[in-house]
Amino acid sequence: MVNIAGQLTLEEFLALPEGDVYYELVDGQAVPKVSPKYFHSTLQLALGLLIRAWCKGKGRVLPEWAILLKRRGKDWVPLPDLTYISYERLPASWKRNEACPAIPELVIEMISPDQTMKQLEDKAKDYLAAGVSRVWVVDSEAINIRVFLPDGSCEVYTDNTPIVDELLPGLELTTKQIFEEAELI
Template structure:
């Protein structure tokens, strides 16, 4: 990512650009990564099998209003992917789905602001995953949400027809059933 700033950026870190300034995206560790990867695998297999579009990991950058954001997981519907394919760099559009996985060091205000920013930019759904509480909150709008616990099943017919995922599977201990 190229920024027009005089701040020296660590090339080993990921940065979002917020209000024109680089903001380090602090990675959340193994549990955070495991939850994201389990979701990417399940969602990616379904999306690919049904040619619904593309699923992306935490290094895909999207133009969200004035900011450049890196959701932990994202999805762009097939009909929105340009004929020439995925961009080499930043997506100049908002994704259809943005997923943020809450890290222990995340601040409530920053996470909430990011959710509202995604929705204002046209993201159709924002999923906020809490590994600590083992929940997935779906934001359809700033005032319409659905909270799923590990006893629930994630079904998202409008974005992913036929997709089903038990919430507990996202939090499952690797190598355990």
């Protein structure tokens, strides 16, 4: 068992051994990430598969991939549920077993039962302030997806309204399609 109490530098955090518990680095602290439940896992898989089908040859979409960012001037290593990063930002030739070194276009977070929408809204703002272009927050209870934009606005998508974004040309998904793929409706 590794002792991770106290303040950690980015280097100390990145040197932690892999284990059964995943951590995010927040304000110098290793904060454990909640273990996903069924709704979370099935939505994560469904979205990952749908986005992967779209992004072949354009970029990569990965689950639970740590990203090296800054939050309020401090090192921050969040672990989004899904990350999409284009080959323009991180070339296809990049193949290292380490945290994502570039700022992605899109991160997706699923609300867990112990989280509030306010917590995820704050995290979305932190992602955007760090340079992430879009943040999607998926709410399995409300059956909606909130898309947070750099200008501070947020659009809520439900049912058959397509999520279309010039940042992700050719990607067109609906909340209904995603939740059906996840076999939740």
